[in-house]
Amino acid sequence: MIFLSLLLRGGQSGYYYQFRADTYYCATREDLSRRINSEIDYSILPTITIDEDLEMDCNDLPGTWVHSNNRKEYYPYYTFRSNSTNGSAVFTLDVSTWASDTCPGFSFSSINLVIKGDDLNTTRFDLTSDVNLKIEKKKFRLSSGLVTMTTSQLTNFSELYFTRLKLLDNYAYNLSNQTFGIIACENTWSEPNVIDIQIIDNTAVTFTNDTLYIENEGLPDLNIGIPIFNYSNAFYFRLDKSNINFSVKGYLNYSSRYPHAFFLIQGKDAKNLSVTIDEGNFMNAKGKYEYIFGSYSTISLSNCNFYLYNDAPLSTLTLSDVNFYPYVPINCSDTFTQSGNGVVYENLYLVCNTFDQTFISNIESKLVPIEGKHIKIFTNIIKTCINVVGDVYLNESLRVPSGKCNININNMYFVNNPILSVASAWATNKNCPINISKNVHGSAKILGTTANSIVKYVCNEDWIFNNKSNSVNPNLFSVTYEGTTIENVKHEVILYEGCISTNLTQPKPTEKITICFAGTGSCLFYDVTLYDDDNWSTYYTPYLKTITFSMTRNTTIDLSILANNVKIVIEPYKAGTIYDVQIKMTQEAADKITELQLGSSTSSKQMTVTFVNSVIIQGKMIVQGSTFFGLKNLENNLYFSNETILVLDVLSQLTNLQSVISRVTCIIINTKEQLTYIEYTNTGWHIETPKEQYDVQGIRHPNITMKITKIPSSTRQLIINCTALDPYELYFAIEYASAAVNVLQLAGDWTPLKIYPLIIGGTITIEVPFEDIPLNFDDRIQYYFKFPRKDIILNKTGRLSSNQILTINSIVYFDITTSLTFSHYLDGKLTIIFANGIDLIKDEIQKGKNEIGYIIREKIILNQEVHRFWEEATKIELIGDGHLVFPNFRDSVDVIWDYIYEGSSNNGLLPIIMNADSLIRAKYYIKDVPMNFSDEQVAQMNHFYLLMTASNSVSFEQIRDKVEFENNSIAMQFENRVVEFETVVSYVFVFEPDDFDVNGIVESENAIFVGLYLRRLDEEELNITQTMKVGLTYKEISAISMGSIAGAVIIGVIIFAFVYNHKTRISVLLSK
Structure with missing residues (x-):
């Protein structure tokens, strides 16, 4: 634009053609x-x-080609403007020869x-x-589909027809002698x-069945x-001037299937208005299509x-x-918000989900009726401070958000x-957060706090000044801990200084403590003296969530007292000495340990652990590298459940624990080392x-994973080599924070x-010298590492670098x-082959930089919506909530309808193939249901x-030909009956029609589609359907009753044709 301005100021008369980023002088x-005709192949003008x-x-x-499903906003259009220095130049549009x-x-x-001419038919003006x-x-x-102009310009047209009209004000013209x-x-x-x-002036708007009357002063x-x-329709009235009167009333006709919207938008500088919303059906109405929109x-x-x-x-x-002059009851599905001084001149009866009042310049708002009104x-x-001279009925919750303001109400009904x-x-505020000037009715729950004092909640002037303590019963209030973490804090409800209050009868118990076996040294927190190790239990409460045992001497720790789920940490307090720790516990106590951490992360703080009893560890067990065991003791006394995860510091700890390694199903090496080189060797692993x-x-175990998060900043490279003929299995979960x-x-x-x-997370570059990439994408194998x-x-490197194919042999299963x-x-395109298929994914596999193609051998299983991202797949199987979007002619698709599929979010939902224009055929399997089905369930x-x-663009015959049923049967077999379908x-909208907000149209993502449905038949309908089949073809059915699990609606068959070729556009709308 800067270049254009400079060019135009150069003084050359003529025309300037701006297309994309380029400007040409003509x-x-x-x-x-x-110049115009040389650009007609493009989709913009x-x-x-x-x-001049x-x-x-x-x-x-000339026009340009556009897709028939595009909204008119997206049709290209010419923009003309003048830059004449001697006033605006004249552009003459001759439409007489069109x-x-x-x-x-x-x-x-x-x-x-x-x-010039008699008429103009266009998409935008x-x-x-x-x-x-x-x-x-x-x-x-x-x-014209879209029209924008001022009201003065509108008077030039003897006839104007539009789909969407925007009228602007124009202060420069007096239209008193004009007509429309x-x-x-x-x-x-x-x-x-x-x-x-x-x-912009006093205006009265009236809707009638077929006319919108606008009387403007x-x-x-x-x-x-x-x-x-x-179809979807909306009216916007913008009040942009002060000191005007606006009123609206009346009734119009619209289909209740689609959203209808009404917006009254007040400009930020418009003040001192008088607004009347009178009777009529012009207010917003929700559509009643397949869902509610x-x-x-x-x-x-x-x-x-x-x-x-x-x-409304x-x-x-x-x-x-x-x-405010409310002459009718008001129902707000969401929020009623009031600020400033609000005076109510008629009886206000308001129902809303949320009632809010806001501050203006730190002045509290107030809602007050005039005398004689309520x-x-x-x-x-x-959830805000409110001041209401009236009655408030509260159903769910009230929160006083700040100690600087409170709630004031005449009568409160709980x-x-x-x-x-x-x-x-409010814990330290002597005032009352909720003030009721007259009466309190009903009962309420008070959410407890951890404040170490009496906290006031509800107060009444009579209770305080007239000592009428019997006017409310404290027993109608109770303490609750819903949604808090303080369920162990004990309160009571009391009447204190005329206010319903809470009194903390038991402080919040400690949830985390450190028990110190001091010996001859000194330690923190709770000390246990020498020769009295069992004394630690005097500090135990069932509210503890973490207990840390820290010692400066040899000790025996008896955990048999544990009665609640708790994390246990046992570690030395001082470095330089190897302490002996004996651990006693019953199996009942072991079952309560959610996590057992042995040792300190500081390598010089060392200890040897002995298990006195034979126990099965249920939760996670973390063993630091500074902790040692007797192999025989472990072999005799330490066992693990199938859910236990053993977490170690370094790979070499496996040797110290080799007697019990086979008993644990999952081992994680949570290394803190900056690794530069790892090698699978014939004897184990080499680390650098x-x-x-x-x-x-090396140790033979099917599920050992080294978690790697650190890399040397100087090289930012890790090499993993395999030279072993029979490698010891070891997984690597690599996710760098940098x-x-x-x-x-x-x-x-x-x-x-x-x-x-x-197992890869985050962003990483992998240099591969061979065709097979040893990536693991199966969450079922390494369930602890699920990187989102x-x-x-x-x-690709090495002698095969010119080969543009890579293979992933791991099954893909992302849960x-x-x-x-x-x-x-x-250079060029890279093809990635998934050799063993995809069992579960919840999102498409994306393509980043440069061209990539995906080929899936075996099959891909979908149980939720996935857009086709592959070039080739052996078989696609849809189950549960599976949605396949944009399949093509190469895809072989099986759809399995399991009415009681456990993985479905909504039992009975049928997997769907969407945008199936290019699909040749899909085969549908209706699974038998191994249960009895009652008449009520069938209904x-x-x-x-x-x-x-x-x-x-797909015909009814074509979409029917895309579907094949197993054994040509469209029936669901239950144990006691058969449910038949046809x-x-x-033609339908697959999802929602267009909607509206204050900024304009909220477009639907889908235009008109043709849909193929299964229609359930019962015994009564079977005879009717047979009659219909004799008398009508499916193309002649003018209306059908269609629905989903959410409900049924009536949809008419609508045929929509749209052809646009160069300069000719033909719109045909046929409906029955």
Whole structure:
């Protein structure tokens, strides 16, 4: 844009053609026309700045191809603007010769626009307020999907038809002597209808069945024809000036299947308004499609008088310094918020989920009725300080958030035993957080705190000043610990200084202690004297979560007293001496130990451990490298459950524990070393760090994993080599915290390894000298290491580096949502083969830098939504909630419907194939159900289950041909009955239609699709269906009852055709 401005200021007259980032100068109209037509292959259109007058017609302005499912917002359009130094240049658009062609869209700004001809049919027509518009003929018809202009510009059109209209104010023109022509909104299927109007004078809006009447004090009356809306529709009224009156009322027709929205938006500088919302059905309505979409109206007003006569449900209502005249009950599904001084001039009956009041300039807000009127508020939640001169009915919870403000209410009604809580600041505040000036009704639960004092909650003036302590019964209040970690803190409810209060009768017990066996030295916390080791039990309580035993002498620790789940840590306090520790415990006590940590992370603090009793360790056991055992003692007395995880510091500890290694199912070496080199040798493993190197004797165990998180900063490289003919199995879980480039280099011959040892997390570059990558993607084998992000950069090295194929032999099974991305820096395309298939994934396998193709041998099993990411797969199997999106002609798909599948989030849901345009065929298997099914259970089975979707270019016959049933049977066999189905096809929206918010349209991700359904038949319907099959083909069924587990709805069959070729666009809408 800077370059363009400099170029235009150079003084050259002519035209400037801006396309993408480039700007071209065209000296003549012919140069400009050639430039425009040279770009017609692109899907965007240029911006043209004219420095002298220009005339063009539709034949000079070709359109471009767009997908038929695109919304009109995404249709390309020409932008024209003027840069003439002698006033705005004139652009003349001649539409008199357009015949049956359709002009592309237009946007005009800072220009004099002249239109020749009788009518214009286009997709977009935008005028900014500085466009001077002249239409040569008195009668001119504009038909455009999107229209933006000022009200003064609107008076130029004798007829204007639109899908979405935005009217801007224009202060520069007086329209008192002007009139509007025929203005009408038209339905276009799958295009939402929107009317957006800026209000700058006193205005009265009235909806009738087919007309929107707008009476405006400063403008002639504007009447807009509105149809019976058959898709999502919205009305926006923007109050942008102060001191005006606005009212709206009336009824319009719209389909209840789709969202209908009404927005009243007050500008930030608009004050002293009078707003009236009268009776009518124009407020928001939720759609009733396959699911519920849309939301109720949101109204936010400030500094105004607000008159409400409409009882439609609201989502939120926000009032700031508003004089409120509520003539109807108000129902807010979400929040009612009030701030400033709110005066209520009629009886207020309000139901809301949350009632809030906010501060303005540190002044508390207040809601007050005038004399003779009353306020009744029914709410689930209060979480701010409020001041209400009225009655409040509380259902769920109330929290006083700060010690600087409180709650003041006339009458409080506690409904359904709600929870009352206060911020911690109230523990030392002598005032009362909740003040009730009159009466308290019902009972409530008080959320306890850890404050070491009496805490007030609910107070009443009569209780305090008149000593009417009998006016409320403390027994109606109880202490609760819901959602807290202080369930062991004991309170009582008392009446204190006229307030319902809590009294802490037992402080929060200690949850973590250190027991010190001091001997002749000194130690911290709880000391146990020499020759009296059992004395530690005097410090034990069942509330402890962690007990640390620290010693400066030899000791015996008896854990038999343990009666609650607890973590035990046993470690020396001083270095330099090897202490002897004997551990006693019963099996009942051992079962209570969630984690047993033996030894200190400081290597010089050493000890020898002896187990006095034979026990089975149930939880995690951590053994530091500074801890030693007698091998015979371990062999006789230490056992592990199948769930136990043994965590060690260094690999060499395996030798010290070899007598019990075979008893534990999972071993983790949580190394803190910066490893530079690891080698599988014939005798075990060779380890190198920047400081040392050593060998470890190998041990045969199927599940030993070394967790590696540190790498030398100087090299940022780890080499793993395999030279063994029969390697000892060892997995590596590698996840570096540093975001720098970390390299894992593989060397040697890995074919003797019977496992795939590399478990990767985070970002890492792997240099591979062979075709098979020993990555492990099976969470069932190494269940302790489930890294949610794996960003792997592959670099082939060695003599096979030119081979652009890599193979992963591990089965892929991710039972958590895992982001797996492969990248590479090779020339050309890299193909990765998953040789043993994919059993479970919860997200697509992504492609990072450079081109990658995935080939899946065996089969891929899907039980949730996955977009097709592979080039080739032997077999795709859908189960449970499986959704396959965008399959193609290479895919062989089996769909298994297991009505009682345990892994499904919703039993009975059928796996779905979506966007199946390119799919040749899928085979469906309906599993038998090994149970009896009652008539009531059959009745609860919805009549329709979605099998497959495709775009609207796929015919009914084509989508039926894509489905094959096992043995040509469409029936579900129960032990006591058979439930039969038939297939039904309909044009549908697979998901939600378009919706709206204050910023405009919230687009649906899906346009119209054709859907293939299974329809359940019962004995009564079977005869009807047979009759229908004789009398009608499936294409002739005009309406079907369709649904999902959530419910059934009625959908009409709708055929939508859209053809757009160069300059010709034909829109056809047929509906039955």
